Amino acid sequence: MNLFTAIEQRRAVKHYDPEGSVSEAAFNQIMNAVLLSPTSYNIQHWRFIRVTDPEIREQIQAAAWGQAQVTEAAELIILCADTQAWRRDPQRYWANTPAETQAVMLPMLEAFYAGKDQLQRDEAMRSCGIAAQTLMLSAKALGYDTCPMIGFDNEQLAEIIHxxxxxxxxxxxxxxxxxxxxxxxxxxxPLDELLRENRF
Incomplete structure (x- = not known):
């Protein structure tokens, strides 16, 4: 499917065929596209939970106030992020770059994130949003529908997925x-209400 067609046709679908499925090849194609999404300093701090256990799906549905799509959709993916990824073996994020580049980027990364809890959270949420859009458009391009969801009890869901x-x-x-x-x-x-040039 053409990219702009996918953008136009992508909608938040609430009702899924409970007998429907996503092929493993399609799922992997979608997720491999997601991994190409940009992240700050290339830290790739998203973490994805693919929920396949029906009992866990039911627990999540309860935490999501009974929303049917949680158990009816072929796939349920939880987009998480490691807010501390910037400090976990950061040299691997530039493993394919020259040593001189790494020598510059590693201190920059630490200076950018260290001691800035709100920034760490903000960047994690931004990255989840970018990854989510890549996932949804990739899915639509392959003929599947999606629904982004924030309607759930965050603490309950965190406990369920450990x-x-x-x-x-x-x-x-x-x-x-x-x-x-x-x-x-x-x-x-309308665009003219949302788009400004240079300043508000």
Missing amino acids: LPEGHLIGMMITLGPAARAANPRAGQL
């Missing part, structure tokens, strides 16, 4: 063949 210390949950995404199309777009603001 979220490690220093990590956060960005969102969940359901993925699979839709049972029915999304409702028409509720109302798009």
Whole structure:
């Protein structure tokens, strides 16, 4: 599917065919595309949980206030991020660059992130958002539908998936063949209301 067609047709689908599936090849193609998403300093601090256990799905559905797509969709992916990835073996993020580049980037990375908890969180959430859009557009390009979800009890979900210390949950995404199309777009603001040049 053409990129702009995928953008136009991508919708937050709430109703999935419970008998539908996503082939393993398609799933891997989507996730490998996600891994090409940009991150600050190339730290790739996203962590993805693919929930395949039906019992865990039911627990997550309860934490998501009973939303049907959690158990009906072929796939459920939880987008998380390691806020401390900047300090965990950072040399690997530039392993394929010259030593001179690494000598510059490693101190820059530490100076940028060290002691800045809010920045660490902000960057993690930004990266989850970018990865999510890559996932949803890649899925749509292959003919699948998705729904980004923030409607859940964060603490309950963290407990269910055993979220490690220093990590956060960005969102969940359901993925699979839709049972029915999304409702028409509720109302798009015009570009001239949203786009300014140089200043507000």
